[in-house]
Amino acid sequence: MSYAYLFKYIIIGDTGVGKSCLLLQFTDKRFQPVHDLTIGVEFGARMITIDNKPIKLQIWDTAGQESFRSITRSYYRGAAGALLVYDITRRETFNHLASWLEDARQHANANMTIMLIGNKCDLAHRRAVSTEEGEQFAKEHGLIFMEASAKTAQNVEEAFINTAGTIYKKIQDGVFDVSNEASSYGIKVGYGGIPGPSGGRDGSSSQAGGCCS
Amino acid sequence: MKKMDLVSGYKGVVGLVFGNENSSSNDDSYVERLLDCISNGKLAEDRRNAMAELQSVVAESHTAQLALGAMGAYKLVRGAVETLVSALTPVTHAKSHKNEVQPASMNSDLLSRDEQNISLLLSLLSEDDFYVRYYTLQVLTALLANSPIRLQEAILTIPRGITRLVDMLMDREVIRNEALLLLTYLTREAEEIQKILVFEGAFEKIFSIIKEEGGSEGGVVVQDCLELLNNLLRNNASNQVLLRETIGFDSLISILKLRGSTYSFTQQKTINLLCVLETIRLLLNGGSEADPAKDVERLTNKTVLVQRKVLDHLLMLGVESQWAPVAVRCGAFRCIGDLIVGHRQNLDNLASKFLGDEPQVEPALNSILRIILRTSSIQEFIAADYVFKSFCEENTDGQKILASTLIPQPFSMTHAPLEEDVNMSFGSVVLQTSCRAASVLSYVLKDNIQSKEKALQIELESPMPSFGSPEPLLHHLVKCLALASSKKGKDGKPNTPNSYVQPIILKLLVTWLSDCPSAVHSFLASRPHLTYLVELVSNGDATVCVRGLAAMLLGECVIFNKAIESGKDAFSVVDAISQKVGLASFFLRLDEMQKSFIFSSPKPAQCHKPLTRSNTDIRAEMEDIEEEDAYEHKNEDHPMLASMFDSQFVNFIKNLKIGIRDGIVKIYSHPKSNVSVMPAELEQRKDEADVDYIKRLKSFLEKQCSEIQDLVNRNATLAEDVANTGGGGSSQTEPRPNGGSERVQIETLRRDLQETSQRIEMLRREKSNIESEASSYKTLCAKTESDLKSLSDAYNSVEEANHRWENEVKALKNGDIEAIKAEAKEEAEKESEAELGDLLVCLGQEQSKVEKLSGRLMELGEDVDGLLQGIGDDGGAPEEDEDDI
Numbered sequence A: 001m002s003y004a005y006l007f008k009y010i011i012i013g014d015t016g017v018g019k020s021c022l023l024l025q026f027t028d029k030r031f032q033p034v035h036d037l038t039i040g041v042e043f044g045a046r047m048i049t050i051d052n053k054p055i056k057l058q059i060w061d062t063a064g065q066e067s068f069r070s071i072t073r074s075y076y077r078g079a080a081g082a083l084l085v086y087d088i089t090r091r092e093t094f095n096h097l098a099s100w101l102e103d104a105r106q107h108a109n110a111n112m113t114i115m116l117i118g119n120k121c122d123l124a125h126r127r128a129v130s131t132e133e134g135e136q137f138a139k140e141h142g143l144i145f146m147e148a149s150a151k152t153a154q155n156v157e158e159a160f161i162n163t164a165g166t167i168y169k170k171i172q173d174g175v176f177d178v179s180n181e182a183s184s185y186g187i188k189v190g191y192g193g194i195p196g197p198s199g200g201r202d203g204s205s206s207q208a209g210g211c212c213s
Numbered sequence B: 001m002k003k004m005d006l007v008s009g010y011k012g013v014v015g016l017v018f019g020n021e022n023s024s025s026n027d028d029s030y031v032e033r034l035l036d037c038i039s040n041g042k043l044a045e046d047r048r049n050a051m052a053e054l055q056s057v058v059a060e061s062h063t064a065q066l067a068l069g070a071m072g073a074y075k076l077v078r079g080a081v082e083t084l085v086s087a088l089t090p091v092t093h094a095k096s097h098k099n100e101v102q103p104a105s106m107n108s109d110l111l112s113r114d115e116q117n118i119s120l121l122l123s124l125l126s127e128d129d130f131y132v133r134y135y136t137l138q139v140l141t142a143l144l145a146n147s148p149i150r151l152q153e154a155i156l157t158i159p160r161g162i163t164r165l166v167d168m169l170m171d172r173e174v175i176r177n178e179a180l181l182l183l184t185y186l187t188r189e190a191e192e193i194q195k196i197l198v199f200e201g202a203f204e205k206i207f208s209i210i211k212e213e214g215g216s217e218g219g220v221v222v223q224d225c226l227e228l229l230n231n232l233l234r235n236n237a238s239n240q241v242l243l244r245e246t247i248g249f250d251s252l253i254s255i256l257k258l259r260g261s262t263y264s265f266t267q268q269k270t271i272n273l274l275c276v277l278e279t280i281r282l283l284l285n286g287g288s289e290a291d292p293a294k295d296v297e298r299l300t301n302k303t304v305l306v307q308r309k310v311l312d313h314l315l316m317l318g319v320e321s322q323w324a325p326v327a328v329r330c331g332a333f334r335c336i337g338d339l340i341v342g343h344r345q346n347l348d349n350l351a352s353k354f355l356g357d358e359p360q361v362e363p364a365l366n367s368i369l370r371i372i373l374r375t376s377s378i379q380e381f382i383a384a385d386y387v388f389k390s391f392c393e394e395n396t397d398g399q400k401i402l403a404s405t406l407i408p409q410p411f412s413m414t415h416a417p418l419e420e421d422v423n424m425s426f427g428s429v430v431l432q433t434s435c436r437a438a439s440v441l442s443y444v445l446k447d448n449i450q451s452k453e454k455a456l457q458i459e460l461e462s463p464m465p466s467f468g469s470p471e472p473l474l475h476h477l478v479k480c481l482a483l484a485s486s487k488k489g490k491d492g493k494p495n496t497p498n499s500y501v502q503p504i505i506l507k508l509l510v511t512w513l514s515d516c517p518s519a520v521h522s523f524l525a526s527r528p529h530l531t532y533l534v535e536l537v538s539n540g541d542a543t544v545c546v547r548g549l550a551a552m553l554l555g556e557c558v559i560f561n562k563a564i565e566s567g568k569d570a571f572s573v574v575d576a577i578s579q580k581v582g583l584a585s586f587f588l589r590l591d592e593m594q595k596s597f598i599f600s601s602p603k604p605a606q607c608h609k610p611l612t613r614s615n616t617d618i619r620a621e622m623e624d625i626e627e628e629d630a631y632e633h634k635n636e637d638h639p640m641l642a643s644m645f646d647s648q649f650v651n652f653i654k655n656l657k658i659g660i661r662d663g664i665v666k667i668y669s670h671p672k673s674n675v676s677v678m679p680a681e682l683e684q685r686k687d688e689a690d691v692d693y694i695k696r697l698k699s700f701l702e703k704q705c706s707e708i709q710d711l712v713n714r715n716a717t718l719a720e721d722v723a724n725t726g727g728g729g730s731s732q733t734e735p736r737p738n739g740g741s742e743r744v745q746i747e748t749l750r751r752d753l754q755e756t757s758q759r760i761e762m763l764r765r766e767k768s769n770i771e772s773e774a775s776s777y778k779t780l781c782a783k784t785e786s787d788l789k790s791l792s793d794a795y796n797s798v799e800e801a802n803h804r805w806e807n808e809v810k811a812l813k814n815g816d817i818e819a820i821k822a823e824a825k826e827e828a829e830k831e832s833e834a835e836l837g838d839l840l841v842c843l844g845q846e847q848s849k850v851e852k853l854s855g856r857l858m859e860l861g862e863d864v865d866g867l868l869q870g871i872g873d874d875g876g877a878p879e880e881d882e883d884d885i
């Protein structure tokens, strides 16, 4: 149970894009072909290593349906990372990204790391959003981007681990005041985690723009 | 100028003070006046207007804002929130009437209706003023108590609302304690709120508070923390996974650990421990019923809990600690049961646990068994019994291991009188221990044919030499059963400890005989068993359960009976049931039992009331435990049976009943066929002699006849039953015992009687025929007699005439005419000679007639000689006379 850091993630995006499947593939290495509508939120956890440090990921998979929005918003603020998912075979899920981002900006902490994922890349023949479009959107909004498949597991590990890597780097760079306010950023320092340089609030807020703009 | 209008509009305090243009120097005093009016205004309307005015002034004017701050707006807010608390708390000293409007709940309803209000209240939690935060929490708690659902919904829609509340857990102690209560209310049956709380780090905060407060040794705050913890975990798989995967069970399990003064268990410590045991139980229960992964989660929780050594701590609490209160020990046992049931490794783990210090180590299961046999608390017996039940469930190997230890020796150990129970008689101690051992044994035998067979071979040395030779365990149990009922009767007063002895022994027997023909055989091997059982079923003094279970047992003797010897086969048992009990009332017993509260009440596993803060509840629960020992109802089943007869047993009984019904119907619809004969066999065989053929047919007919008689008997019994159920139908109309067969017997007797009287009639007719014949012979005889008499008269007169003639002839001889005389004489002699000859012939004929008649009369028993005597007197004389001549 000992870890150097604990990161809280959320997974957001339209219903049916494959959020629950991505989590299941990451935690259980399984694929679930039937769509079990998520009600509210579901929890999953896994240990990874970055830079030889054990890092615990706590992941909340949220319901994409509009009616759960007020519940799922409660999870934004305390998360260190977010996986924003769309479905490359359904254009409208890509079109909704802007409104998801807006929601995140409004409710999440400014330092939240966001990974944009174009899911279901195994269904190349039904593709409705090109890889370039995805890349372009990510670049414009300062997000990390990846296409993945919860079905074939392609890039699933990478998506979660790269996000953690980015957060870890932010800690190393002293973006967060992990010794004091870490928990409000969705980060916990465990045994073996190095408290970042004591920069205080000013330091972190000055860097805030750099992450998400 | 809005302000001016407003103020001049009302002739209140405010209006009188301000007449001038708005200026920055005036703002200060204006604000001050408004504040004063708000707090001291006489009329509610004035205060409300002052409040509205203050609001607009502060919104419009920079100086007013400064003024408000300087004058301590927090005082205002504090006052307002404090007032709200009062408005939402029912007035305790004034007892209100039932149908009176509850102002407190009405107010809270009004307040929580608008989400804005809740939002405002939550924002007050960020105020620096302690009292504002404190009273705000109280307002929210009061609102939650009165309209929980509405408030839960409102809080979910407020961004960061729950985050603020969870942050309160890190506030000063007083605030923290208020927040704990508030969150406990908030999380009750609200899954999404529970999850958000956990997302916000509630687990870590709860555990750190518990640690700070001293774990189980801590005060009521620890209890509050545990109650909140339980709310977060109850039926919530997501939160259980989070606890298990990222925080771990260690901090939880360490609360169970007894440290320091293990001999002192204050009431608060007891309650704290009960709360942690409840937490463990919730984890063992898994997520919500609807969750498809529930079973997997449950198993994983069990695995991890045992890996983290929870079993050791539970055994410490349940078995090893001598000072743990009964309630805690029971809780620990229930957890152990839940922990092992259906979990291979945990079962093995428990089976291999040893307790005690070096010279006196013993298997943990043994220690638990001893508690079962010896405890004076029914509650503890039930809880420890649950461990064995869980151990044996779907654990054939475990059952086998336990069955292999079944040797008479430990049983005699159980007969040792117990020091704690000095006020119980030896007999009831034996019964008590037998009954409890029976309960454990029923788990060992359940659905396990090998264990059943093994147990059948056990012979018990009798505890006292006077009891006689060793007897099979099965028979010993029946003896205990009978002993338990006789005990009850003799004492006069209700013999309470034994009121559950019979049902539990019966439960064992019913479990044992199920699907086990050899057990049925052994049971029926002793004839009185069947008789006793039949009596028990119809014994009006026995409880519903006892009669019902006895009926079940009888039913098993039918459907699991493979015997063929008459008197012990299924047919004999059915006959015994139908004749001595009546089928209808037999089935009624089964129904009654299923309808009784023991069987229909929800089972403990399904209804578990969580421990709550209010001390009264807990005290009540503790009293419950004591009270049950003092249970006093003579003819009702002991309430503890409701937990002993768990849902599996209830199900088992339900299916068994169906089996018994089918089995008995089958016996009636496919009667035994002694005389099953193929039609072809009824034909005469090729080289079969007629005589043999007839003989064969005859014996066939005889067998069939007796079978028909059996069937008629059974049929009559059935008809009797039907008639009894049809008419009245109430349980009071007991079927007349033996009704059916008696009727058949009467029928046979009547037929016999008729036959006999017919024969008598025939004899009587024959007799009268003979009588009339005899009388006609008699008259015939009399006639012959008189004929004979007249003949002899005639003979006499002829004789006389003859004599006269002779004399005349003599006289004539003396005369002249000698020749004429001789001639005449000759002529006369001729004449009389012929006449005599006729007469002799006639006489001979009569004589032979008389002889014949005499013979016949003699045959008929008449006194012939007597009859003839009279005749001789008359008839003899002339003959003699004749001889004289």
Ligand SMILES: Nc1nc2c(ncn2[C@@H]2O[C@H](COP(=O)(O)OP(=O)(O)OP(=O)(O)O)[C@@H](O)[C@H]2O)c(=O)[nH]1
Pocket (backbone or CB within 6 Å): A013, A014, A015, A016, A017, A018, A019, A020, A021, A022, A032, A033, A034, A035, A036, A037, A038, A039, A062, A063, A064, A065, A119, A120, A121, A122, A123, A148, A149, A150, A151, A152
């Ligand atoms: N071919 C393919 N199908 C996928 C992939 N990921 C998800 N799916 C399918 O898409 C459907 C929806 O997946 P979910 O993961 O349940 O969707 P979700 O985003 O969790 O939906 P909500 O819970 O309603 O928000 C399911 O039928 C999945 O089998 C993928 O990578 N490839």
Ligand SMILES: [Mg+2]
Pocket (backbone or CB within 6 Å): A019, A020, A021, A036, A037, A038, A061, A062, A063, A064
């Ligand atoms: Mg989902």
